[in-house]
Amino acid sequence: METSYQVLEQLHKKILLGGLLENDSQEYAFYLNLPFSAQDLSTSNFLKWPCVHRGNQASSVSMDATPSPVASIDLKMNFQVSNPRDIMLLQLTVIKMMITKILSKKVEFSIKEKYTDIIEILLKPYELESKLISTFHGSDKLLSHMAAKCLASLLYLQLREKAMVNKTWTAFCLKTLSDYPESNTISYCLWTLTAVIKEILKATCLQRAEILKQFLTSFDFLFEAFYCSVFSQHFENYQDTSLNPKITNFLICFLDLLEILIASRIHLKLYLTCQRIFYLKIFCALDIMTWPIHSLVKKKFIILLKRCLLHKVGEDVLSTSPPPLVEQDPYLDMDLSALGNAFLQAVNLGWLKQLSFSGKPSHFGGSEVQPGNRSLVPDVVTLRASSLVLLKSLEIKVHMCMSANEVKAELQKFMSQLLTFLKQHLQSSLKLHHHCEWLSKIFIEQDDDMLEAAKASLSIYLKLTRAWNEAAKGMTQEKETWDHQTHENGFNPHCIFLFLLKNIGFDATVLLDFLISSETCFLEYFVRYLKLLQGERNNFSNVCKLFDAAELRNGVHIFSIVTSHIEERSSNQATYQPLFCGTNRYALLPLASDSTTSGTNMEQKDTETVKSKQPNLLICIDNTSSPGASQSLVNYDSSEDSEEESVEEECLSNIKQTSLNHQDITKIRETVSVTGEKNQSYLESTASLLDPKESSTLSSFGCEAATNSIASQIVISYKTFKCLKELEKAISRLHRRHLFPYNPSALLKLLKHIDAINKTK
Incomplete structure (x- = not known):
């Protein structure tokens, strides 16, 4: 037994070093011959193995009367006697290494030829494949796994070579x-x-x-x-x-x-x-x-x-x-x-209702949720995958439907089930306040799936919009009904895009990273959305007003956000990070009041702040477009640029916050001078698109709050187009310096057109 193990050890080292095997192939095959079956691993049958030797004498027992090899291998190291299991594991390892060397292109032909001869002997006289298969019947999982690896390599070798x-x-x-x-x-x-x-x-x-x-x-x-x-x-x-x-x-x-x-x-x-x-x-x-x-x-x-x-x-x-x-x-x-x-x-038969979320949730570092809070943590992986599968299946189904009524029925039926399913399994901290918010809530930690879901949702919207426009034939009432249903069913593309931007703090560097990366479908989604935005500028503006009005209604005014950011930066606190995968209270502002993020004292304090410091609000609006944007994700700047070029065009990786120019300030002040009656009627008309239980809160906000909200009604829109403009500048600069990975000419044309449309409004 000791001699057999020593021979196999030396053979393993030679193969590992890529050395030439000097002895006869029959001799090596003799030592590599596996037992007849898994039962032969027992001690009582061990002496019957053809590869077992006593002392320095080779055993005379051999299968099929195969001649015993001459013990001429030089043994220089002393090993302890190993058990039959160790010998078989070493045999399987050596056989697997030989097959790997044969399949490699870097091994010399003479060495490959020697290995091939040994494998052929193991196959024909010794029936290697039968012995590997018989190992599967044993109780030793490690031996069975090693045998399966050898068998897979052997099968592939025969397929490729013969x-x-x-x-x-x-x-x-x-x-x-x-x-x-x-x-x-x-x-x-x-x-x-x-x-x-x-x-x-x-x-x-x-x-x-x-x-x-x-x-x-x-x-x-x-x-x-x-x-x-x-x-x-x-x-x-x-x-x-x-x-x-x-x-x-x-x-x-x-x-x-x-x-x-x-x-x-x-x-x-x-x-x-x-x-x-x-x-x-x-x-x-x-x-x-x-x-x-x-x-x-x-x-x-x-x-x-x-x-x-x-x-x-x-x-x-x-x-x-x-x-x-x-x-x-x-x-x-x-x-x-x-x-x-x-x-x-x-x-449709209730599959979502039967879906269970058993098992412990995964946590970084291997920690677990306390027993009392375990029920509050959903299996987000299954939740996210199930939602995306439903959305993609619905996309396929919608594109097969022909009439607008069929499309409407399919959409309402399945999206209502999905939203109900999500509300039942989401944590209280992730509960939905706006139906379109579900996508960013579920996929906040998985950007590739989030963009796939956004693209599928946009595809559904485009298909249904065409079908609805054909059915409505330009009727205003029908168009308003359709807009309401897009919010109600959680797939309004403008809401989804704005929630995405809010999650990343309106940071154009994140969008640039998405465009450069090949791990997501962001480019395809982004181009489709920009094309949609060209034709739906008014719809986008209305959605922006909904966002701004909801922020004001929740007592989270723009000025208070700016003040908190300035205080955080001045105190050098590291608690706020505008990371895409994180969740912070200012990166994602709900469209309905949330008791966990706003209270009576906060609302009163914010209302008094807006009354007393409204002029400062107008100046500081631009500073909220990208909180923490100075912390760039990627540094695209280069020392090759001249100092004048750096001053003339800001680099996207280090976006500098600047105050509004005179024209923008004048435009905002003119907007503020509008009477509150017009804005109050707007708030009442748009309240129906929010949560019905909380719509009364918005409509009862009063003329004074409506007047204050006018100043912020263009904030979300302004920050969005500012972000797109910064993205356009960065892409143009990288493209001129031949640093962009592909030709962005079509994308730049779209961005410039969007910017031109925004300036004409």
């Missing part, structure tokens, strides 16, 4: 899938399948599609029946199902396999049944969210569903990005439609 699928493996795979759920090796079978497909997708050879098709065809006809049988098992007969590691491991392996199958469809343009089954038969799989299983499995399932709808399957597995949608397969639209319709059908 374009053949191992017959022994194929028979085992078919039998295991057919025998489910009685089979005890199903998890290893699925894991090996997944590992082989990953290796094919990561390969650089041009025949990847042909290799994968040959590999998948062998069990493609059986996979649909296996898929349906998995999701027909509810595991009710098991005890402590949520904590059963065997069931959890199997379901995770199965979901991993589904994801890699879908990823292979996207990347290699194959359309086999096993690659499309998740789209076509998703309805039977949705019940998994109600099963008594581990919450990790439920999260993986809903995230897989989300990635399918976003065309991002396999992004965590593969380094290469999926091909553009221009090259999409001919079945994709039909499959996405089937997936979306099935999900909406399940939601």
Whole structure:
């Protein structure tokens, strides 16, 4: 035993260093030969192993009468006698390393040839694949896992070098899938399948599609029946199902396999049944969210569903990005439609109501919520993914509807269910005050999903607006009804965009980072919204007035915000940070009163402040456009610029706050001189768009508050266009210096047009 372990140790070192193996291939294969089966790992059968030796003498026992090798390997180190398990683990490690070296392009041909000869001997006389498969029946999880890794590498080696699928493996795979759920090796079978497909997708050879098709065809006809049988098992007969590691491991392996199958469809343009089954038969799989299983499995399932709808399957597995949608397969639209319709059908049958949020919430550093407060913390990952899946499914459904009435019915039905669902599961600190606020509340910590949701919401709005305009035929009353419904159903694009800007403190550097980054769809969303803004300038202004009026009604006046910011900066407090992923009371001002952020004393103090210091308010409005904007996210400045250029054009990474110019101050003062009666009627007319329970508060604010609010009615609008103007300047500067990653000419044209429209108003 000691000699066998020493030989394997020396062989491991030589392979690790890339050295040439001098001895005969039969000799090395003899030491690498695995036991007959997993039962041979017992001590009583250990002496029957062909690789076991006594002292310095090689054992005469060999399988298939294979000649015993000559013990001519120089042993220089003394090792303690190891048990059979350690020897087998070392054997598996060495075999895996050999296969990896054969597949590598950096290894010399002579070394590869030697390794290939050893593997061939292990395959033919010693039946390596059969012994690896037999290890799956053992109770040692580490040995079984190492055997699965070796088997996956071996299968891929045969596929790539010989374009053949191992017959022994194929028979085992078919039998295991057919025998489910009685089979005890199903998890290893699925894991090996997944590992082989990953290796094919990561390969650089041009025949990847042909290799994968040959590999998948062998069990493609059986996979649909296996898929349906998995999701027909509810595991009710098991005890402590949520904590059963065997069931959890199997379901995770199965979901991993589904994801890699879908990823292979996207990347290699194959359309086999096993690659499309998740789209076509998703309805039977949705019940998994109600099963008594581990919450990790439920999260993986809903995230897989989300990635399918976003065309991002396999992004965590593969380094290469999926091909553009221009090259999409001919079945994709039909499959996405089937997936979306099935999900909406399940939601219509009460799927959201049955959704449970079991399991402990995740916290940075591994901390947990106190038992008394645990119920207040929702599973935000599942909550966010479910919301995005519903929104994307609704987007697909809306684009299939033809009439405005169908569109209206679908929208109201599903958005009302979503908003009700969110209100039930959100924390009190995240409760909704305006229906359009749900998107920024849910996705505040996940900017890529937030922008995907914003883009889907905008797509729904554009589709419905066209359908509604055709049905209304320009009628004013119908148009007002439609505007009201966009707020009521939480998808008004102007509200969503303003909430986004408020979350980032109207900091143009964050928008610039989004435009430069390839991790989000912000560019696509931003261009679509700017085009919409060109034609809906009046609608945008009305929404801005709603925001400003709500801030005034809550007692959070602009001047008090400016004062608090100045006090914070002067005292050098680090509590306020205009971070996008954080939540601060000034970054997101609700459209309805919140008892947690405003009180009677605060309202009285703010009212007195506005009365006494209104002129100062007019001067300080601009200072609130980007609180803390001096803390730039990225420094785009360069020492190559001349001093004059730096003075002439401010760099976006260090936006300087300046006071309003004379024309802007005059414009604001003229606006303030308007009588309060006109503004009071406006407040009463727009109060209906807010929470009905609190609309009376807005309408009863009085003529005095209405007059004060006129000064702030252009604040949100001004800060928005100022932010867009700063973004335009930064992009232009970077583009002139050839530092922008792509050609922004079209985007700059849009931004300049928006700025021109704003100046003419």
